[in-house]
Amino acid sequence: MTEPIIQFKHVEKCFNDKVVIPDLSFTVDKGEFITILGSSGSGKTTTLKMVNGLIKPNAGEILIDGQNINELDLVKLRRHMGYVVQQIGLFPHMTIGQNISVVPKMLQGDKKQIDDRVKELLKLVRLAPHEYLDRYPQQLSGGQQQRVGVARALATNPPYVLFDEPFGALDALTRLELQREVKRIHESLADKTFMFVTHDINEALFLGQRVMIMHEGKIAQFAAPEEIVRHPATEFVEQLLGTVRQNQRLWRQQYD
Numbered sequence: 001m002t003e004p005i006i007q008f009k010h011v012e013k014c015f016n017d018k019v020v021i022p023d024l025s026f027t028v029d030k031g032e033f034i035t036i037l038g039s040s041g042s043g044k045t046t047t048l049k050m051v052n053g054l055i056k057p058n059a060g061e062i063l064i065d066g067q068n069i070n071e072l073d074l075v076k077l078r079r080h081m082g083y084v085v086q087q088i089g090l091f092p093h094m095t096i097g098q099n100i101s102v103v104p105k106m107l108q109g110d111k112k113q114i115d116d117r118v119k120e121l122l123k124l125v126r127l128a129p130h131e132y133l134d135r136y137p138q139q140l141s142g143g144q145q146q147r148v149g150v151a152r153a154l155a156t157n158p159p160y161v162l163f164d165e166p167f168g169a170l171d172a173l174t175r176l177e178l179q180r181e182v183k184r185i186h187e188s189l190a191d192k193t194f195m196f197v198t199h200d201i202n203e204a205l206f207l208g209q210r211v212m213i214m215h216e217g218k219i220a221q222f223a224a225p226e227e228i229v230r231h232p233a234t235e236f237v238e239q240l241l242g243t244v245r246q247n248q249r250l251w252r253q254q255y256d
């Protein structure tokens with residue numbers, strides 16, 4: 001049974017009188033992994049930031065677990081939403097263990113429980129605790145830092161995790177490795193809702209159980225990857241898919 005957990009109803013967002021999102025409606029179900037794909041400036045980050053209340057819409061309704069976001073305590077809401085971004089922002093003077101435990105320490109006092117949780121999270125993102133717990137962020141590679149970012153986002157066991165282009169700055173192989181990890185983590189943690197913004201079509205189709213394709217602030221298509229590939233709903237979606245096909249063709253011409 002599907003259970004709506006994030007709902008946008010006729011949401012509009014303007015910046016300085018310019019309408020960026022004219023009329024956005026969609027529903028995400030509990031436990032889904034949604035990717036949001038679109039060209040630069042199509043409104044992906046704005047949409048994600050409206051989910052955790054960092055940006056307020058000008059009109060329309062946003063419901064989180066059935067409750068209007070305007071009626072929620074935004075500080076509490078954000079503690080229930082992990083957030084992973086490209087500039088992950090680890091505190092340089094804190095160890096990896098301390099970085100992951102910042103918010104859990106604010107919320108509860110039990111040191112032993114928090115220490116155990118941090119170790120469990122490091123294992124989940126495949127960083128051996130005995131090796132990484134006491135290191136400082138600058139002693140980690142970019143990919144390892146992003147793993148810490150994912151662990152930190154999961155530290156309070158949030159029901160939702162939002163990702164904004166988290167792997168955009170990583171090399172192709174590290175990126176692929178982390179995509180697999182995030183997919184595995186989502187599968188291993190029951191009922192967590194993931195929303196993941198990317199402009200990489202391969203990443204979007206690989207990770208998303210459903211992919212929301214945005215174009216100029218509107219949804220061009222919101223469907224399972226197979227459906228998008230088989231039945232692109234608009235010319236824009238066709239063009240996006242065309243970029244993958246073109247790459248495949250070039251690859252074959254050059255090397256087959």
Ligand SMILES: Nc1ncnc2c1ncn2[C@@H]1O[C@H](COP(=O)(O)OP(=O)(O)OP(=O)(O)O)[C@@H](O)[C@H]1O
Nearest residue numbers: 015016020038039040041042043044045046047199
């Ligand atoms: N704080 C702001 N003030 C004014 N305009 C903004 C602001 N934030 C975003 N915009 C504009 O809103 C539009 C959508 O921006 P958004 O960051 O949501 O796009 P995006 O799809 O995430 O793009 P990208 O892939 O480049 O990050 C853009 O035209 C952008 O210039």
